[in-house]
Amino acid sequence: MVFSAFLACALVTLITIHVLLVLGKNKRRCKTGGSLAPPPGPAGHPLLGNLLYFFGPLRHNPHRGLSSLAETYGPVLSLRLGLTRTIVVVSSPAAAHDALTKNDAALAARLVPDSVCALSYSATSMVFLPSSNKLWKQDRAIIGSRFSSARGLETIQPILERHAHKLMKHFRACYGRPVIVREAVNGTVLNIISNILFSKDVVDLQGPQTFKGLIAPVLEEWSKSNVADAFPLLAPLDHLLGSRRRISIHLAKLFRFFDREIIEERLANTDTSGKHNDVLDVLLARFAQSKLTRQQITTFLTDMFIAASDTSTVTVQRALAELLRHPEKMEKLRAELVARLGFNDFIKDTDLDELPYLQAVVKETLRLHPAVPLIPREVVADGVSLAGFPVPVGTGVVINLWAIERDEKAWPQPEEFVPERFLVGSPVHFQGTENFAYKPFGAGRRVCPGMDYTAHSVPLLLASLLHKMEWKLPEGMSPEDIDLSDRYGTVLDLATPLRAVPVSAA
Numbered sequence: 173m174v175f176s177a178f179l180a181c182a183l184v185t186l187i188t189i190h191v192l193l194v195l196g197k198n199k200r201r202c203k204t205g206g207s208l209a210p211p212p213g214p215a216g217h218p219l220l221g222n223l224l225y226f227f228g229p230l231r232h233n234p235h236r237g238l239s240s241l242a243e244t245y246g247p248v249l250s251l252r253l254g255l256t257r258t259i260v261v262v263s264s265p266a267a268a269h270d271a272l273t274k275n276d277a278a279l280a281a282r283l284v285p286d287s288v289c290a291l292s293y294s295a296t297s298m299v300f301l302p303s304s305n306k307l308w309k310q311d312r313a314i315i316g317s318r319f320s321s322a323r324g325l326e327t328i329q330p331i332l333e334r335h336a337h338k339l340m341k342h343f344r345a346c347y348g349r350p351v352i353v354r355e356a357v358n359g360t361v362l363n364i365i366s367n368i369l370f371s372k373d374v375v376d377l378q379g380p381q382t383f384k385g386l387i388a389p390v391l392e393e394w395s396k397s398n399v400a401d402a403f404p405l406l407a408p409l410d411h412l413l414g415s416r417r418r419i420s421i422h423l424a425k426l427f428r429f430f431d432r433e434i435i436e437e438r439l440a441n442t443d444t445s446g447k448h449n450d451v452l453d454v455l456l457a458r459f460a461q462s463k464l465t466r467q468q469i470t471t472f473l474t475d476m477f478i479a480a481s482d483t484s485t486v487t488v489q490r491a492l493a494e495l496l497r498h499p500e501k502m503e504k505l506r507a508e509l510v511a512r513l514g515f516n517d518f519i520k521d522t523d524l525d526e527l528p529y530l531q532a533v534v535k536e537t538l539r540l541h542p543a544v545p546l547i548p549r550e551v552v553a554d555g556v557s558l559a560g561f562p563v564p565v566g567t568g569v570v571i572n573l574w575a576i577e578r579d580e581k582a583w584p585q586p587e588e589f590v591p592e593r594f595l596v597g598s599p600v601h602f603q604g605t606e607n608f609a610y611k612p613f614g615a616g617r618r619v620c621p622g623m624d625y626t627a628h629s630v631p632l633l634l635a636s637l638l639h640k641m642e643w644k645l646p647e648g649m650s651p652e653d654i655d656l657s658d659r660y661g662t663v664l665d666l667a668t669p670l671r672a673v674p675v676s677a678a
């Protein structure tokens with residue numbers, strides 16, 4: 173009781189000091205020049221700005237809430253978070269083009285939420301470092317050589333195929349029983365990444381999933397909004413008692429796993445060091461040359477699992493859910509697989525080029541359900557203008573891919589699942605530099621470094637779920653009953669995990 177009274181007093185005192193400080197700062201700024209008008213946006217509370225939106229219409233599915241706001245205020249709108257932070261939201265292909273090409277360098281930094289500063293994670297994470305940082309450049313080059321270059325992708329191919337086969341066998345062993353599709357797909361995705369990085373499985377598809385237990389709480393905490401972002405003066409309280417404290421605990425466990433069980437073990441086995449031809453060999457070679465610290469290697473591994481695992485998992489799950497919801501599209505895809513693969517038991521990476529409908533299904537899934545629906549950037553140089561609005565240094569810019577990929581001018585019947593739209597007219601690729609109505613991996617110097625790899629991994633995993641295997645819905649359920657509603661977190665997931673029954677193909 174006494175403790176809560178103390179907390180309440182501390183809170184009020186901190187807010188008051190914070191308000192006074194910021195008001196003073198704003199006053200000084202006005203006297204010395206004043207800023208140009210920001211893009212339009214909803215009127216805000218004098219102190220809280222539009223903060224209450226983040227506890228109301230933007231709380232659960234901000235991509236949808238921001239899209240509705242864009243209908244009222246236009247494709248470039250601004251929101252004020254508390255007293256210190258302005259966020260500009262971009263919701264049209266033309267404004268996204270302005271942000272990601274014309275202003276690429278000025279916008280090549282991330283908005284850094286308070287929660288990722290726990291244990292100094294953001295200070296060495298390639299996801300949050302500005303693109304001018306040396307470590308960011310080094311990390312991106314390492315990922316690029318493995319996940320984008322032709323040679324790197326060639327070394328990944330056998331790992332992908334092996335684990336796609338294992339996934340297929342796993343589901344074959346479950347014939348006739350309802351399964352939560354996400355679970356085995358996620359385990360497989362984690363094992364593919366762990367084998368590319370350090371040549372080891374981290375998940376036993378049949379057994380206890382200890383590694384998932386290390387990663388899931390970090391993702392869960394990071395998906396929550398944090399009061400310290402709007403009121404930085406409240407950060408010390410949060411660090412002591414709130415989400416930052418919880419994240420530090422979970423993150424420390426994950427770091428310890430990578431440091432002790434992966435790095436330490438490899439360093440101890442000096443006879444096998446450098447012989448795995450995996451990413452850890454490259455990282456440890458740089459460590460030996462003092463170009464990377466052990467802590468930076470730990471952060472690199474964390475970045476990779478956080479960025480690569482749930483994104484791919486939710487995309488495979490969504491694609492299967494959409495196909496079950498549209499049985500005629502499922503039939504079309506299965507017919508393509510039978511025609512191409514015939515009696516072959518397993519699918520290979522080299523088959524993918526001959527499966528245009530499969531590719532179209534993946535592209536349409538990423539259009540309708542981008543795994544990362546909002547791209548957070550920050551303005552770090554003068555002269556940025558978005559759709560004619562000046563956007564000053566320090567402003568957060570959020571690119572709403574979810575809204576852009578539903579732009580009616582670019583996508584007729586935007587809410588419908590129509591893979592065929594990717595088979596007519598000039599081909600649309602993830603990598604294209606022209607079409608800003610379709611950028612599920614972002615663009616510019618911070619474009620997703622896993623894009624080329626995903627173009628192989630997601631279709632291969634999806635095909636493995638469909639080749640020589642059929643999926644039925646659990647007893648009493650019809651396609652219309654599949655819940656496709658969203659759960660926004662670190663990625664855009666299904667609110668209700670897909671449950672379905674694998675059965676042998678007729």
Ligand code: HEM
Nearest residue numbers: 299479480483484487543544612613614615618619620622
């Ligand atoms: C369905 C799969 C995926 C989707 C939809 C996706 C989407 C995205 C998007 C939209 C961004 C932000 C790009 C920007 O700011 O312009 C991003 C960043 C990133 N992605 Fe992916 N991603 C996927 C898979 C992967 C994989 C497999 C990896 C690792 C191999 C990966 C690693 C990263 C990293 C490290 C970043 C941060 C890059 C930076 O800030 O410099 N992603 N991703």
